[in-house]
Amino acid sequence: MKMTLRILGATALFSILISSCKKGDTGPEGPAGPPGSPNVMYSAWFRPPSYQKDTIFGIWGFRFDKAEPKITQQILDSGIVLTYGKLLGYNPAIWPTNRVSQLPITLNYLQSGKTHLDTWSAHATPANLRIRFVNDNNEYNVIAIQHEFRYIIIPGGVSVTGRRSLSYEEICRTYGIPE
Template sequence: MKKINYLLLLAAAMLFAASCGKDGAVGPQGSTGAKGAQGVVGPAGPAGANGQNGSVIYSGSTVPLTTTGANGDFYLNTSTGLLYGPKTTSGWGTGFSLVGATGATGATGAAGTPGSKTLSGVGAPATSLGSLGDYYLDDASYLLYGPKVSSGWGTPVSLQGPPGTANVMYTDWFTPPTYKKDTVFGVYGFSAKEAIPAITQSILDNGTVITYGKLNGYVSSIWPTNQVSELPISITYMDGSAANIDTWSAFATPGTLEIRLVSSLNAYGGISNAHQFRCIVIPGGVNIPATIGYAALQRYLRIKDN
């Protein structure tokens, strides 16, 4: 029994000695473990202090007023280019110019290509006149030539459009109140005069005076009601067993239009006041077709009915 106890004591002593010996080598690193769960959000931190107000740039066309802006602000005088600021408790101070000094004059550039000129005169231009690229205006005809080329001035174009109808004058339909019986070269007739100031000597020399008639004083079998024709008008009808020819004519003099009726049989003692007439005064240069009826002329010249 004592022998076994001794053996146990010896084994225990050996284990104790082994545990007090030098550490062995470090073993290999193990694999990374799994990621843990995210922690909860922490509480918000305290609010920071308010920052200082920034500066403002004002502008105007005069110097700044002392009441304008706050300390630290700036002001631009748009008339002088002076910048004031930053403003302090003593005011805006002296402005300084944002416009730099005038720079030195640059070098002279290369001469440009000569431009074209527009010449003028009366009549077509001479071939020796002007340079290539120039233009020429005939003051009399308003024909523009150019640009001039090596072969000459070429064919001109007109700068003047066709005459308009703005200066055309026309009367309303008028009825002569009375006719005067007269004799011209032994021929009896009746005439009436209407004052028309638009008929001038210039119109008679260069323009046109057209007179139209609506001879409603006749029965409709001789002259259809409201039919319009240009004077002179000849109407033939039977007066008993004889044929009578009525001829209506218009004669223009400065300021006056005369309407005259001649009857081949001297058949009248008076004239009906149902006959109506209209005068159209057309200045020179207004072109109208050679043969045109009243309705077409009315549309062409924009003549209104009255």
């Protein structure tokens, strides 16, 4: 019985191999597809029209929430949201007018004989980007509205190796983002 099954199996395999399709000429190459896009998204520069005052652990802070539905949980889990600032509300001796840096930004300066430490940070959550300002001396009651911010969303699947440490100009060049 085993011998009969082996003979039948070998015969079936031989029949399939003989009757299979024969290789023909290679067909013409199809048209080239569109160039690949890394699907990187970015905002225009924006100025928060106002900030909300908050207090965390006794330190005053000011925050602005920017609604952005493109920031999804999937982006937060596998991509990256980079936030940049132009702090135009400072004296140019503290923050040069054309300077752009990635948040968090920490400024340490002397004003009226007193040392100040200002920190600007960004925190992304689904559909929202929060910009937050803190001064270590609780000196401010309002924030200048000249400061500008911009964010760049790089989804998962797009190479970001070493990108966090690139300058704003290098990120824009790498992903073809207009400055």
